[in-house]
Amino acid sequence: xxxxxxxxxxxxxxxxxxxxxxxxxxxxxxxxxxxxxxxxxxxxxxxxxxxxxxxxxxxxxxxxxxxxxxxxxxxxxxxxxxxxxxxxxxxxxxxxxxxxxxxxxxxxxxxxxxxxxxxxxxxxxxxxxxxxxxxxxxxxxxxxxxxxxxxxxxxxxxxxxxxxxxxxxxxxxxxxxxxxxxxxxxxxxxxxxxxxxxxxxxxxxxxxxxxxxxxxxxxxxxxxxxxxxxxxxxxxxxxxxxxxxxxxxxx
Amino acid sequence: xxxxxxxxxxxxxxxxxxxxxxxxxxxxxxxxxxxxxxxxxxxxxxxxxxxxxxxxxxxxxxxxxxxxxxxxxxxxxxxxxxxxxxxxxxxxxxxxxxxxxxxxxxxxxxxxxxxxxxxxxxxxxxxxxxxxxxxxxxxxxxxxxxxxxxxxxxxxxxxxxxxxxxxxxxxxxxxxxxxxxxxxxxxxxxxxxxxxxxxxxxxxxxxxxxxxxxxxxxxxxxxxxxxxxxxxxxxxxxxxxxxxxxxxxxxxxxxxxxxxxxxxxxxxxxxxxxxxxxxxxxxxxxxxxxxxxxxxxxxxxxxxxxxxxxxxxxxxxxxxxxxxxxxxxxxxxxxxxxxxxxxxxxxxxxx
Ligand SMILES: Nc1ncnc2c1ncn2[C@@H]1O[C@H](COP(=O)(O)OP(=O)(O)O)[C@@H](O)[C@H]1O
Ligand code: SF4
Ligand SMILES: [Mg+2]
Numbered sequence: 201x202x203x204x205x206x207x208x209x210x211x212x213x214x215x216x217x218x219x220x221x222x223x224x225x226x227x228x229x230x231x232x233x234x235x236x237x238x239x240x241x242x243x244x245x246x247x248x249x250x251x252x253x254x255x256x257x258x259x260x261x262x263x264x265x266x267x268x269x270x271x272x273x274x275x276x277x278x279x280x281x282x283x284x285x286x287x288x289x290x291x292x293x294x295x296x297x298x299x300x301x302x303x304x305x306x307x308x309x310x311x312x313x314x315x316x317x318x319x320x321x322x323x324x325x326x327x328x329x330x331x332x333x334x335x336x337x338x339x340x341x342x343x344x345x346x347x348x349x350x351x352x353x354x355x356x357x358x359x360x361x362x363x364x365x366x367x368x369x370x371x372x373x374x375x376x377x378x379x380x381x382x383x384x385x386x387x388x389x390x391x392x393x394x395x396x397x398x399x400x401x402x403x404x405x406x407x408x409x410x411x412x413x414x415x416x417x418x419x420x421x422x423x424x425x426x427x428x429x430x431x432x433x434x435x436x437x438x439x440x441x442x443x444x445x446x447x448x449x450x451x
Numbered sequence: 452x453x454x455x456x457x458x459x460x461x462x463x464x465x466x467x468x469x470x471x472x473x474x475x476x477x478x479x480x481x482x483x484x485x486x487x488x489x490x491x492x493x494x495x496x497x498x499x500x501x502x503x504x505x506x507x508x509x510x511x512x513x514x515x516x517x518x519x520x521x522x523x524x525x526x527x528x529x530x531x532x533x534x535x536x537x538x539x540x541x542x543x544x545x546x547x548x549x550x551x552x553x554x555x556x557x558x559x560x561x562x563x564x565x566x567x568x569x570x571x572x573x574x575x576x577x578x579x580x581x582x583x584x585x586x587x588x589x590x591x592x593x594x595x596x597x598x599x600x601x602x603x604x605x606x607x608x609x610x611x612x613x614x615x616x617x618x619x620x621x622x623x624x625x626x627x628x629x630x631x632x633x634x635x636x637x638x639x640x641x642x643x644x645x646x647x648x649x650x651x652x653x654x655x656x657x658x659x660x661x662x663x664x665x666x667x668x669x670x671x672x673x674x675x676x677x678x679x680x681x682x683x684x685x686x687x688x689x690x691x692x693x694x695x696x697x698x699x700x701x702x703x704x705x706x707x708x709x710x711x712x713x714x715x716x717x718x719x720x721x722x723x724x725x726x727x728x729x730x731x732x733x734x735x736x737x738x739x740x741x742x743x744x745x746x747x748x749x750x751x752x753x754x755x756x757x758x759x760x761x762x763x764x765x766x767x768x769x770x771x772x773x774x775x776x777x778x779x780x781x782x783x784x785x786x787x788x789x790x791x792x793x794x795x796x797x798x799x800x801x802x
Contacts, residue, residue, distance in 0.1 A: 438660035
């Protein structure tokens with residue numbers, strides 16, 4: 201569905217990968233590696249100096265702003281910090297309705313009905329419509345962010361560290377939700393994370409990015425069981441596993 | 452005869468007055484740290500880990516804080532009843548802290564050297580213990596000794612070229628290197644107890660691994676006991692001999708790390724561990740813990756986990772279950788394991 205070939209841009213260098221429709225693609229790297237830059241390029245929030253980003257066969261970097269605007273409805277992003285990414289002065293209804301107001305003719309009752317539908321998709325409900333972001337827990341705010349991202353029936357969702365600010369028990373809830381939504385709505389995910397455990401759990405394929413370059417890419421199982429790049433091997437070795445028997449410090 | 456523990460927190464309660472009402476943040480915390488042990492204090496955001504750590508150094512302001520009940524014993528001394536002057540002899544000297552809040556740790560406008568020398572001289576002034584800096588008694592001599600000691604410690608924690616780098620500013624150090632500086636700073640007082648609050652949380656995993664390795668070495672070299680506060684169960688499993696799992700102001704399960712990780716018995720610990728995807732977890736089968744943490748201004752009356760607990764029984768809503776020993780190295784606060792309310796099998800039948 202999605203091929204991109206990008207030349208030199210500020211932080212990312214010759215990055216190539218493609219994502220099959222309906223699959224989850226993981227982009228792993230440590231802070232400053234260029235993960236989020238890639239997300240921004242995909243959404244054309246940042247322009248690469250050359251290269252292609254093919255979405256459904258079309259190079260979106262060549263689209264006019266007007267065409268891009270329409271395309272962007274199909275590509276949504278969910279950010280790490282749900283609090284920073286939701287306008288604190290808007291109610292949940294208005295936050296989720298915003299993309300619908302911009303891109304569709306839905307208004308009034310019908311608009312609210314669609315918002316309720318979206319809330320229910322993420323296991324929230326009508327009772328949350330007129331509340332403000334600060335009244336919600338981190339996990340609930342992330343659900344709101346996901347509902348908003350789903351408003352325009354996207355095909356691709358970029359998830360930029362969507363659970364990194366959450367506690368593990370809440371992270372598990374959100375990961376389950378994402379998995380469930382993917383199956384129900386046939387979504388394609390680009391999942392950006394530094395958490396190898398999460399990536400292994402949710403992704404079909406993975407690319408490891410280091411200093412703006414992809415050092416290894418492949419099927420998740422293959423990468424995790426037989427990593428080839430030294431960087432991948434080191435990262436896997438550094439991952440703290442909650443099992444005292446595999447600690448590198450114990451004998 | 453059992454050896455006197457280095458730190459013993461007994462049934463500690465802490466209330467904090469807030470704008471919205473009194474928050475019952477610690478609800479009878481019980482925690483025992485053996486000499487030479489590294490204990491992980493683990494739990495999710497807001498469960499009271501930081502306040503527990505701060506309480507040991509008596510760094511929670513009262514008011515707005517208030518300790519209605521409970522005791523803290525450090526090396527046989529009754530911390531809750533110490534005067535501020537006595538506390539100052541402990542803090543930074545025998546109990547060192549690495550704070551979670553970065554702003555509390557390093558001041559961006561001063562050189563590392565100035566900050567470390569200040570800390571060293573401050574400790575000497577507060578404790579009157581000049582032995583920390585050798586024999587010199589003149590102010591200049593002490594300063595020089597403090598600087599020398601700081602350089603040694605920086606080198607010891609893996610900062611190359613410390614004699615030069617000590618005159619750098621915090622922003623000239625990477626996150627991992629700053630954490631090393633903080634560790635060196637904490638060692639200035641030759642503490643017995645180090646309380647490190649989320650020391651690796653802001654770091655990338657590869658840097659985190661280096662810092663954990665460093666900690667592991669220092670514990671042995673400096674004969675430290677460590678209370679490692681973290682929300683990361685992986686970090687605890689890697690580094691700690693013992694673990695205390697905290698939920699909403701209570702320690703709900705504690706004991707030898709291997710025991711707790713291999714046979715997690717409190718429903719919350721079980722849920723936490725099942726929330727972490729392992730290589731074996733199939734997609735869609737991650738369990739997690741349903742629900743949210745309780746409001747601590749109006750907490751649940753009995754077991755604070757009851758509203759989220761898949762095994763809750765009527766008795767769970769009455770009073771908080773007492774901490775009981777399942778094994779000599781495994782303690783639990785849960786009615787599933789107390790005699791009055793039957794066995795786990797009975798509880799399972801109720802479901
Ligand atoms: N100074 C304070 N005033 C009021 N409430 C506080 C204060 N500090 C912490 N709390 C509350 O106490 C609870 C425990 O906080 P804390 O010890 O920081 O948790 P943790 O370190 O486990 O994340 C939280 O609900 C927090 O909001
Ligand atoms: S005491 Fe009751 S509610 Fe609390 S964890 Fe045990 S079974 Fe669950
Ligand atoms: Mg904390």
